[in-house]
Amino acid sequence: MEFKDLKGRVSERIIEDLKKALEDRKISKKDENKIVEMILKDYEDAQINPGEAIGIVTAESFGEPGTQMTLRTFHYAGVAEVNVTLGLPRIIEIFDARKEIKTPMMEIYLKKPYNKEPEKVRKIANLIKGTKIIEVVNEFTINLSSLQVELILNKPKMRDMNITETHLVNAINEGIKGVNIKQDKDKIILKVKPKEDELMETYKVKEKVKDVYIRGIKGISYLLPVKKQNEFIILTAGSNLKEVLEISEVDETRTVTNDIFEIQSVLGIEAARQAIINEASKVIEDQGLDIDMRHIIFIADVMTRTGDIKGITRSGITGEKESVLARASFEIPIKHIINASLLGEEDHLNSVIENVLLNQVVPLGTGLPGLVAKMKGNKEKDKEKYKK
Amino acid sequence: MSDVYLDQRYIGKVDNPEEFVKNVKLDRQKNKLPNTLNISYDKSMDEINIELSKGRARRPLIIVENGESKLTEDLMKQLEKSEVNWDGLVAKGVIEYLDALEEEDAYVALSPEEVTKEHTHLEINPIVILGLTTSLVPYANFVQSSRLNRGSKTQKQAIGMYASNYLLRMDTDVSVLQYPQRPIVRTFMYDITEQEKHPAGQNITIALMSYKGYNMQDAIILNKGSVERGLARSFYFRPYAVEELRYLGGLTDEICVPDKEVKGYKSEKDYKLLEEDGVISPETKVKEEDVLVGKTSPPRFLGELEEFSIAASIRRESSVVVRHGEEGIVDLVIVTENEEGNKLVQVRLRDQRVPEIGDKFASRHGQKGVVGFIADQSDMPFSASGIVPDLIFSPHSVPGRMTISHLIEILAGKVGALSGRYIDGTTFQAEPEQDLRKFLLELGFRENGTERMYNGMTGEEFEAKIFVGNIYYLRLKHMVANKLHARASGRLQLLTRQPIEGRSKGGGLRLGEMEKDCLVAHGASLLLKERFDSDKTVVHVCEECGMLAINDSYRNRKFCQKCGSNVEITAIELSYAFKLLLDEIKALGIYPRLKLKSKY
Secondary structure (H helix, E strand, C coil): CCHHHHECCECHHHHHHHHHHHHHCCCCHHHHHHHHHHHHHHHHHHCCCCCCCHHHHHHHHHHHHHCCCCCCCEECCCCCCCCEECHHHHHHHHHCCCCCCCCCEEEECECHHHCCCHHHHHHHHHHHCCEEHHHCEEEEEEECCCCEEEEEECHHHHHHCCCCHHHHHHHHHHHCCCEEEEEECCEEEEEECCCCCHHHHHHHHHHHHHCCEEECCCCCCEEEEEEECCEEEEEEECCCHHHHHHCCCECCCCCEECCHHHHHHHHCHHHHHHHHHHHHHHHHHHCCCCCCHHHHHHHHHHHHCCCCCCCCCCCCHHHHCCCHHHHHCCCCHHHHHHHHHHHCCCCCCCCHHHHHHCCCCCCCHHHCCCCCCCCCCCHHHHHHHHHC | CEEEEECCEEEEEECCHHHHHHHHHHHHHCCCCCCCCEEEEECCCCEEEEECCCCCCEEEEEEEECCEECCCHHHHHHHHCCCCCHHHHHHCCCEEEEEHHHHCCCCEECCHHHCCCCCCEECCCHHHHCCCCHHHCCCHHHECHHHHHHHHHHHHCECECCCCCHHHCCCCCEEEECCCECCCEECCHHHHCCHHHCCCEEEEEEEECCCCCCCCCCCEEEEHHHHHCCCCCEEEEEEEEEECCECHHHCECEECCCCCCCECCCCHHHHCCECCCCEECCCCEECCCCEEECEEECCCCCHHHHHCCCHHHHCEECCEECCCCCCEEEEEEEEEECCCCCEEEEEEEEEEECCCCCCEEECCCCCEEEEEEEECHHHCCEECCCCCCCEEECHHHCCCCCEHHHHHHHHHHHHHHHHCCCEECCCCCCCCHHHHHHHHHHCCCCCCCEECEECCCCCCECCCCEEEEEEEEEEECCCHHHCCCCCCCCCECCCCCCECECCCCCCECCCCHHHHHHHHHCCCHHHHHHHCHHHEEEEEEECCCCCECEEECCCCEEEECCCECCCCEEEEEEEHHHHHHHHHHHHCCCCCCCCCCCCC
C-alpha cells in the first residue's frame, strides 16, 4: 500500500494532513508505506458497519442521560447575569426546532480597540439597547371629545437618556402610519386621520405607540457588559443578529446568538447546523453529562439536511418518514392512516417499526444481509426443472 | 392607632398595640380567653392579627416569665405523682400553644439551663422536632436528615407484633414476627408509645465486612445457624372469604361439597380436603389451587334454564381456592353471617416464613438491604472469643450515606449486651459515645468495637480488625415468596392473543418498547422477532384483492369472500396484533391491501 493508493479510500482531509506531516520528516519509503497501511486500517476500523442501528443508538445515548437531567428551567450564574433556559427544557427547544425560544440571548464580541475599555463598551451597549416609547412616557390617555391620544412625557428621564422630543416625533412618524403628530409642552398629541372607525383606530394607536422603538435594536431588551478573559463582551437578553452585525464596532466573526432560526436566516443552513451542535453540547456540558459528539452531529445533520431546520416532531422529520405505519405509530395514527388511504400510499416495510409491528425480521444487524449462492449446473435445465 | 383583624377580618382599632397584645396573652393564660386563640403584632404594617380559625399547626411550649420557667420543681413532683396532667398544665397557664404567626414573637430556650431574662418560652424537649417514628431512631442527631426519613419509612414496614389480638383478626397481607424483642439501644419514645406491647425487631450480632462479594451493593449475609435457631422467622396471614349470595328469583349460592353434575367440576381429589359442610378444617396443610371452601352458584343467565331442565346440572362451580403461588396451613375457620344475613365463611391461612435469599431487612437508620446469601455457620467468620455474627453488613454502605448513628448503635448495642442493660439512645440526650468506648474498654474489649476475627472457611486470621457489635434489626414485609414470578406459557388475552398481565393471574413479563430498542440497537433482529412472536398467526391472503381470505380447513378449501375460490391464496405468518390493526382499519372504512412478494 502506497501513499497514492489512499486516494478515494480515506477522506481528503486525512490525505492532506498526512501529506503535511510527511513533508517535514525524513521517512523512508518503507516506513511511509507502513504508516499508510496503519492509517487505512484505523480508518476502516472506525467506520460504522452496514446495518448498525445508529438512529436508535443515538436516541438511547441521549435518552438515558436525559433522564438524569434536572428539570430546573433557569440557571442564575451570578447575581446580575442574564438568565438562560438550560437543561431538559432547552434540549427540547433545540430538538423540536421551536421558532420562539424562551430566552433568546446574544453574546456580542467587539473589535480590537473597543473591547478593552469599559467606557467604550458601555457606549456601544447604549447604541444597541432598544428603548421603547413606554419607557419615557408617564401616561397614555385618550381624549374622547377630540379623539386624540395624549402622551405625557417623563422629562427628567428623557434628559437622563439623552432623548429629545424631536427624537420621539421622528420615531412615531416612522413607526405608525396615518397619524398627525402635534407637540405640546410636556405632551405629544396624536390624532388619527379621519376614517370610518375612528375610535377603534385611536385605541389601536394608543396601544401601538407604546411599543415603538425610539432608538436601538429591536428585540434586545437587556444588556450586560461582562469581562471575559481579557476583553469586554456584551451579553443581551433578546436577540437580533442581523442588525447587531451591521454595527461596525461589532466583531462579526465571533458574535453569536442562541436563536437557531435567526442564524439560519442570516448566515445560512450550515451555520444553523453548527449552531444546533454548539447549543446542544453547551447544555449537555452544563449538566455534566457525557454524550459523544458524533451523536449530536448526527442529529444536527438529520435536522438540517433538507436545507431547512426541521425538528424531531410529527410536523418535522418524523412526519416525513416514508412508511405510513411508522408515522402512524408515532403520533395521531388515525390522521396518518386516513390521509394515506386518500393518496393510496404503499408501505414497503423497509424500516424497523413496521416490521416489529408485523412480527417480521427487521432489516438491521443480523436481519440485513441476504445470502446469494452460485449454483453449479445447467441453467436452462434447472429452469425447466423448476417449471415442473 | 393600629388596626385589629380577627381571622383576617377587620374588627376595630387599638391605641396601644403592644400593651394590648400583652394583655390578650395574659388573659389567655388566665383562661379568660380560649387557648386556641393566637395573637401577634406586625410592626411594619401596624396591625394586630388575631387567629381563631381551624387548621393551624400549633406547637406547645412552656411559658417563661422573668427568666424562670413556669414549670417549677413543685409542678414536676406533682407530675411524677400524677397529681396534675397535661391539660392541667395548659389550664394553669404553664403550657401554651403557639401558631406560626405568634411563634415569630417568641424567643425559645432549648433547655432549662439556657433560660435567660429575654426568653419567653422553653422547649418541652428538643426531641419534639422529630416525629413519632423518627424519634424511635437512636442517636438520630448523628445522621443525615434524609436517612432519618428513610429510616422511619422502613420502620413502618417492619414485621412485628402489629396487634396483640392478631389471632382474632382477619387482616389482609399481614405478618407477625415469631420472637420479637425490645431493642437494647432504645429511645424514651419506646416508653411513651409502649413499644414493648408491639415490638418490631430483634437484637442481633452484626459484623461489618465483605463476604466473597455476596453482600455487595447493600446485600446482607445471614448466618444459617441463626436462621435455623429462629432468627427473623415470621408468620404470614392471608384471609379468604366466601359468601352465600342471593340472586333474583330465589336462587342462592350454596356452600357445600359440589356435586359431580355441576358445571366446571374439578375432580374428586380436589374436594377431598373439605368436611361434610364444604368447608376445610383447621390445621390442614394446603398448597396453591387447593379448594378451601366448596361453593356452587346458580347459572349466570336465566335463559340457560329453559334449554336444560335439570336444575342441578347447570349450577356453576365457584369454590374458593388458594391463590396462585401461595401455600400454608389453615389457621382459623369462621362460619358466620354477614350484615345482610347471608352465610359467610372466612378462612385464614398461616404460612411460616423462614428468611431466604431475597428477603428484605433493615436497621433503624435507613440502611436496608436484601439477603444475598445464607452462609453455613461453619463458614461464617468468628472472633477470638468464639462469637459468630448473625449478619454480615457491607462496610461500603456507610461512608456515602454518612449513617454514623448506625455505627454508634452497634457500639452501644455491644456495651448493652455485654453489661446486661439497656442503653439510652434518645436523640440529643443519649449516652455519649466516649462513655460507651470507656465501658467497652473496661469490659476488656477494644474501645472502638473492633475485634480480631478469623475466616470461617480457612481458619486464617483476617488482616484487618473487624467491627462487631449488636444492633436492632428489622425484618421488612417485602418477601420474595410474595414477589417471585416467571412464566413460560399460559393464559392469553382474548382480543390481542398476547399474554395477560399480572403475577396473580400467571401473566407474562412484558418486554417493553425500550427493551425492544435495545435489541434493535444491538442488531439482534432474529432474536427480536422471536421475542415478539407470542401472538403470531398464520393468515391466508387473496393475492387478487389483497384482503384476508378464508381457510376452511374442515372442507379443505380456501376462498376469498370477494373474489371466490378461483384466485391464488397464500398463507403468510404475521402477528395477530397486525391482523387486528387491519380489521380496525377496515372498520374505519379504509381498504388495506396486502401485496405479497417473495422475500428472497
